[in-house]
Amino acid sequence: MDIQALLDLADQQVEVSRQIEKRKTSLLGRTQINLFFEPSTRTQSSFEIAGKRLGADVMNMAVASSSVKKGETLIDTAATLNAMRPDIIVVRHHAAGAVHLLAQKVDCAVVNAGDGAHEHPTQALLDALTIRRNKGRIEGLVVAICGDILHSRVARSNMILLAAMGAQVRLVAPTNLLPPGIARLGFPTFTDMRKGLEGADIVMMLRLQRERMNGSFVPSVKEYFRFYGLDQEKLSFAKPDALVMHPGPMNRGVEISSDVADGAQSLIREQVEMGVAVRMAVLEALASHLPNG
């Protein structure tokens, strides 16, 4: 299925989600396991709601109370879950490549809900949907991805997806937060945020983890906000109709100021809504390819 078609399907799911009766039957009788090795309120609940709206039986596996804590390996966990005959497993893991490894060991469909600093495909899809709905297109748009790109799976997935859809993606970050060698991928990089935002249609901010702000990768929160935090002044370097995005959860006053986050140019709340729609679209598209689908 091509990406535009998947986004078209997601557009339909937005309508479903806005009805009073939100229940569909495309996943009726199917078992969906949300296997989250890393805590995530937002993504997990988004996948849970998406599955339920499609009629699936959704089970959340909380890793804190699971056998993983008792020392079970990832592959054993996969084999155990596989024996329960789920149809779809949604996986979030802190290690890059873990989802890929798990997918090799189970018979059902596997959805990557984020693996380490590698990929977060449904986030990129929901971002693409949000952009397309607001700008009417993705092709030709200048998208500035700003902040902790080094540790960000959101950035990597967006770079791949948005570039594939014809956007001009740029990266804005202090060099310490840029993956070494990233320039070889062909994305222009900027260490000066104002220059990086010039002419941008979309400003996509990334979360900076606390443990990275105290002198290890950047000197301090104050300094980071001064040079890389999105405030009205820096946003003014982007196009006047530029839109602001953030995958959440936000650190207000670290990578983004409150007035920008809550301002007229912000799409941050809409992204959350699109998250459910995109995940419904992904699950439904998968379901049509499942055995007996």
Added chain:
Amino acid sequence: MSMKPILFTNARLIDPDTGREQAGGLLAHDGVIRDLGPQLTQAADADVIDCGGQVLAPGLIDMRAFIGEPGGPYRETLKSAGEAAAAGGVTTVVSMPDTSPALDDPAVIDFIVRRARDTSVVNILPAAALTKGLKGEEMAEIGRLKEAGAIMFTDGARSVTNAQVMRRALTYARDFDALIVHHVEDPNLVGQGVMNEGEFASRLGLPGIPREAETILLERDMRLVRLTGARYHAAMISCADSAEIVRTAKAKGLPVTCGVSINHLSLNENDIGDYRTFLKLSPPLRDEDDRQAMIEALTDGTIDVIVSDHNPQDVENKRLPFAEAADGAVGLETLLSAALRLVHSDRISLPKLLRALSTKPAEILGLPSGRLKVGAPADLILFDPEAPYVLDKRDLKSLSKNSPFDEARLEGQVTITMVAGRIVFDRRSI
């Protein structure tokens, strides 16, 4: 307030930037050099100073001085350091961040900038800490500190031993085009050492510091500079092997510069004699071969700048058994005189020496001074390179008197020091 123009006539003008040397005059007005050249003998409304053939050159720029403010005003204040500098012909001083509190906060940098402007007769530019509290663990706020007026970033007398911290600091500094200056002396290899490791230390019964304490960190830094592409300046090197490391790095095109202290150009470990604590320095004085290698490296351009490494210590910190005494020597007032020994012994030409004392540090720091050029700041010195004197430490303006050149015969003394068109020191009136 507009001051009267000052016209220097009958001077031997030396511009170390171009290497040009000519007889002539120079007109300073409104803080800058307005005109200069052999033709210049008069100017309307100007106060005229007949130089009597003495050398008129850019004021010295010293990239390394420790000042006790804030936290140790009994050792040196910005005011006393300014007076000492003016008497020595130093018109710009970079102050080290090893103060109490350390200069790792934009507000403290702002304090130094303002206080220096209010109390010092010469330019004092603060270097900010590279890491918080000079601890070598977390990088300081390089961007905000630079905005507050920090001219460069260094942990002063301390070295950053953690290569990961250094790598990230260099990487971050590069984004802000900030200059990192590093004291290369591995504290673990220094250990209990108090002087150069070798025969002389063994005779004195003192634990030694191997040259490798310097070369290993310096070599590591060259690799990190290649990795990060950051601008890097080794604060001071002291031995032949270090010169070779820098020479090789420069040949590879790395953005690296380095300094040497006047002490390491003038003295060697034998001068410690019977435990003279004023010669206890960091890095330690090495042997005569190393000193010769330093002079060699200075003349071939491997070493870019000469610093005073001015480090005032009071009597209580120096009148101690050698191993227990504090490191450091004052040097602002003797920098030029001691350096001129190299000219008098025909090791280096005067313009080339002045280049390492003014033009080069200006270039590295990005300052408009350090050259005799119309429009450049009128930071100037008039000096007689031959004037002989014997240093009496009681004459030093510095609040601390720990000079290794006390009672030394020196040749070459500053007559007039001018900062931004204003005469801040005038020996003729003493």
